[in-house]
Amino acid sequence: MSRWACLILLWASMHGANAAGTIEDREARLSASLRCMVCQNQTLAESDAPLAADMRQQIREQLGQGRSEQQIRDYFEERYGAFVRYDPPFMPSTWLLWLGPFVLLAAGFAALWRVVSRHGRSQPAPLTPAERERADALLKGDAP
């Protein structure tokens, strides 16, 4: 029963994401999710490059023809490769990008664990009788 509810919710959310909003909303969402290939650190929405304007024009035309957002994203990915997506997919060339932070985090925890465990193991050497006498004297307040 709950599996069916999940499936229906999943279908509704996917369907909703595709159809939600006016053409302008969908165009804005698409152009914010695709990279301008000329100014590579900008999305299509942010870029003034002529190519970005042409690509936005393509998005408008294709939305007008009733194509889905996923179809349009695929259209650009076929031509420009996965790099055109502003959210990089998980693939061999992006493993370092996605996993690197977790590797660094794990290395940090490993280093921390080593330091802490070494610190906990090392016991200070016991006091010699002379040292104990001097410590007692200091604690009593009549230091020599």
Next chain:
Amino acid sequence: MRFKLPFAIFIVLAILLAVGLRRDPKLLPSALIDKPAPAIDLPLLHDPQQRLKVEGLRGQVWLLNVWASWCAPCRDELPVLMELAGKDGVVLYGLNYKDKSDAARTWLQRWGNPYRGSAVDSDGRVGIDYGVYGVPETFVIDGTGRIRYKHAGPISADIWRERLLPVVRSLQ
């Protein structure tokens, strides 16, 4: 002994940064390598009655060079293109990308025309189909109509001899 680990980390970082500095982030692998060349079907610059069709060039290795009269590096690579189309006998077609046809014809008349024909892509739509993101770009297309190599940026004599010509010869 104490500094072994920090030193190792430093070396790894230095190597990563050195590699990163040497790579050109503008050079992107084409998504179209070994895929069929997208259809062009655009009128030719000097004879608008005729159209450039990829299917019509089956059975031979040919080059598609994306150019425009407003593109300064295109002017730089033109002597190399003249040479390869003339002396090396390579079949070369142009894609005149987002240009005004009058300006493009004047430009070819003035500097020389290495192309068997140039297709007029005035709105850049075919350029997008080919994944063009900067002009000039050059595609090597084999006898079955597949893109086998792409060079982004102007072709120098060295680049032609060392990178593109071997590809063309290996396909012929």
